[in-house]
Amino acid sequence: MNLASQLQHHALTRPDHPAVISISQVIDYATLYASSHDLAQALQRDPRIGRRVGLYCSDPVALAIGFHACVLAGVSAMILDPTWPAEKLKTTLTQFGSPKVLTDQPGEASVTELGHTALGVRKVSDPSHALADLATQAGSDSELLLIFTSGSTGSPKAVVRTRHSWEQSISRCAGILGASEDSTTLVPGPLAHGLGLYALVESVALGGTLVAPGRWQAGHVRRLLQSTSCNRLVAVPSLVRLLLQQIPLQRLSGLRHVVTGGEALSLDLAQQILQLSKDVNCIEYFGSSEHSLIAYRQRSLEEAEESPFMGTLFDGVRAHLHAQNGTDGTGRLMIRSAFNAIGYDPQGSGQLERCEEATGIGDIARLLPGQRIQILGRGGEMMNINGNNVYPAEITRALEAAGLRQSLVLAHRLAHGKTVLTAYVQLALHQPLPDPSSVLQVLREILPVYKIPHDVVFLPSWPLTASGKCDIQTLPAPTTSGLRKLRLR
Numbered sequence: 001m002n003l004a005s006q007l008q009h010h011a012l013t014r015p016d017h018p019a020v021i022s023i024s025q026v027i028d029y030a031t032l033y034a035s036s037h038d039l040a041q042a043l044q045r046d047p048r049i050g051r052r053v054g055l056y057c058s059d060p061v062a063l064a065i066g067f068h069a070c071v072l073a074g075v076s077a078m079i080l081d082p083t084w085p086a087e088k089l090k091t092t093l094t095q096f097g098s099p100k101v102l103t104d105q106p107g108e109a110s111v112t113e114l115g116h117t118a119l120g121v122r123k124v125s126d127p128s129h130a131l132a133d134l135a136t137q138a139g140s141d142s143e144l145l146l147i148f149t150s151g152s153t154g155s156p157k158a159v160v161r162t163r164h165s166w167e168q169s170i171s172r173c174a175g176i177l178g179a180s181e182d183s184t185t186l187v188p189g190p191l192a193h194g195l196g197l198y199a200l201v202e203s204v205a206l207g208g209t210l211v212a213p214g215r216w217q218a219g220h221v222r223r224l225l226q227s228t229s230c231n232r233l234v235a236v237p238s239l240v241r242l243l244l245q246q247i248p249l250q251r252l253s254g255l256r257h258v259v260t261g262g263e264a265l266s267l268d269l270a271q272q273i274l275q276l277s278k279d280v281n282c283i284e285y286f287g288s289s290e291h292s293l294i295a296y297r298q299r300s301l302e303e304a305e306e307s308p309f310m311g312t313l314f315d316g317v318r319a320h321l322h323a324q325n326g327t328d329g330t331g332r333l334m335i336r337s338a339f340n341a342i343g344y345d346p347q348g349s350g351q352l353e354r355c356e357e358a359t360g361i362g363d364i365a366r367l368l369p370g371q372r373i374q375i376l377g378r379g380g381e382m383m384n385i386n387g388n389n390v391y392p393a394e395i396t397r398a399l400e401a402a403g404l405r406q407s408l409v410l411a412h413r414l415a416h417g418k419t420v421l422t423a424y425v426q427l428a429l430h431q432p433l434p435d436p437s438s439v440l441q442v443l444r445e446i447l448p449v450y451k452i453p454h455d456v457v458f459l460p461s462w463p464l465t466a467s468g469k470c471d472i473q474t475l476p477a478p479t480t481s482g483l484r485k486l487r488l489r
Contacts, residue, residue: 001171003071003144003163003205007033010207014181015127019204021211021228022060023220027123032064032204034127039069039102042119046100051076052146053119054093054101056111058082060212062104062121063191064200067145069102069121071163076143081192082107083215083466090114095347096146096158146345147194149289157350159289160342168338169292170202172315176296177283178232178257181207186230189239190215193467194289195262199234216468218246225251236262237269239468244272253277261285263469264309266406270299286311286375290352290361292339293317295373308393309375310368314339319373320358321365330376333365334358364391390421390451399423399456402442403434408470409453412477422478423453429460436486449489458484 007029010017015030027035043049053070055077057063070077078098080089093101093116101111103118111118144163148156174180179202187199191212203210211228213220216239225247233252235243237260243252258273258280265284273282282299286309297311313319316338321331336358343359344350353360366374377393392409399407406426413419427433443452455478462470476483 001167001205003068003167003201006205006207007036007068007071010204011127014207017207018209020061020064020200021209021224023213023224024059025061025123027061027064028127029207030127031123032068035065035122035124036068036072038124039065039119039121040072043069043073043075048117049073049075049100050097051143052078052096052098054078054080054098054103054111054116056080056082056089056101056103056107057121058106058214059104060187060191060200060210060214061123063197063214064204064210065123066102066121067197067201068204071144074142076145077102078146079148079192079197081148081190081466083190083192086110086114092148096345097347143342145197147197147289149194157289158345158348160345161292162342165292165339165341166198166201167205168316169198170205172339173293174202174206176314177202177259177285178281179203179206179208183208183232183257184228184230185210185232185234186221186224187212187234188216188221188243189235189468190466194287195234195236195467198292216242218242221247222251229254231255232257232259234259236260236468237265238263238462238464238470240265240273241269244269249276255280258282259285261287262467265299267303267400268405270303271301274299274301284309284311288361288363290341290343290359291335291337292341294319294335294337295375308377308397311373311375313371313373318358319365319367320355321367322353322355322360329366330364331366332360333363333373333375334360395421395423395447395451395453398443398446398451399425399453401446402439404439404456408472408475410472410475412479414479420454420478421452423456424462424475425456425458426461427458427484433458433484433486436488439486440488443488452488454478454487454489456486456488458486 010029011033016028018026019029019032020027055066057066067077100117102121103111104121108118141162144161147159185203187196191197200210211224231254233255285296287293293314295311295313318336320334324331334355343352364376395409396407404425408424410422411419463474465471
């Protein structure tokens with residue numbers, strides 16, 4: 001699969017088919033190709049364009065044009081989040097070498113005020129002039145984009161991806177994820193992050209239709225679904241939950257594939273998804289900006305309990321473990337596949353763990369027969385409490401058994417130096433707190449005392465990062481006054 005050739009092919013074979021539908025405009029394949037082609041020519045004519053240009057677009061149609069212009073021109077797109085404050089935008093552009101920025105009209109003033117050159121992204125009025133032109137080709141090993149991790153568990157890192165890595169990922173994995181030319185895919189969250197941007201590129205590469213507001217806003221999603229019937233949904237679980245809470249369920253009854261990733265999909269949310277219709281297929285995948293897709297599992301109504309992610313490796317993905325524990329078989333997960341990113345840009349922070357052609361980012365896993373894998377969480381989240389290694393995933397499973405779903409477990413060092421475990425649980429304000437003695441009784445049957453949280457803090461909702469994941473960095477400390485919480489020890 002070649003992204004440039006695929007776009008040109010769809011422009012020739014299904015020119016009037018809608019490629020992207022946003023809240024303000026629709027663009028078909030002929031117009032998407034012609035608009036991207038014209039902008040690509042402008043990039044090629046400009047001698048000041050280096051190997052990267054910034055891509056700073058809030059409208060999904062403009063983002064699609066800008067990204068594919070970079071593909072056709074053979075330059076790399078540095079994906080800039082339109083929600084970033086001006087100072088972060090300026091620092092990022094300077095740090096990673098992108099003096100010129102492709103942007104839609106809302107972003108032009110912001111870019112210009114920072115002293116950078118803004119190149120406007122526009123739809124062409126007559127797409128016919130470009131349809132016969134050949135797409136500009138670039139080597140498969142050339143840089144496709146620079147994308148930033150969500151930062152939900154630490155500082156965001158700049159991940160460098162090649163064209164080959166995403167092209168291979170799309171061609172090998174689309175069928176499992178329910179993506180095809182017949183898909184009309186709703187992405188209710190932002191597109192400037194891995195999951196949303198990948199869904200956009202995947203949809204266009206396959207000739208489907210992407211429906212997206214550009215950021216989560218329930219009113220905009222409702223408007224889009226009033227005029228367009230979607231048969232596929234791609235979103236992180238926290239946004240899926242908001243969608244089910246705030247969008248009339250009849251608007252979602254046409255869904256046949258719901259794809260989630262980026263964070264754990266809880267049992268109760270999976271069951272809510274599967275109850276939308278008898279035909280819906282719920283696929284949860286495990287992946288990262290550094291590795292793209294790693295493994296997947298199909299959720300079912302028959303699942304009886306919450307469990308760590310346990311799935312099947314995607315075709316072409318090979319895994320092995322470092323520092324494997326001889327007792328329980330767990331170790332640090334290393335991935336070798338054609339989907340892997342090159343690594344982190346050296347101008348930024350972070351360093352991948354490497355073993356020949358395999359890379360790792362600290363995930364703890366257990367390998368199972370039949371190309372299956374169990375992933376227990378990020379090794380960087382492992383906590384050492386008074387000399388004891390504690391994995392949050394083990395505690396969240398115990399909390400689930402005690403009736404406390406959708407939990408997160410963190411360690412906090414108090415002012416006097418003592419380290420305490422805190423569990424965070426989502427619970428609506430109108431719901432009463434559970435009985436602490438009942439919770440403690442269940443936890444004592446499963447966990448040793450040192451793994452039992454000192455406090456359980458109840459929040460009506462998670463604070464979210466710009467990508468829609470839980471923002472762990474902004475969860476309140478257990479000593480914050482006014483919290484609804486249980487003291488367990």
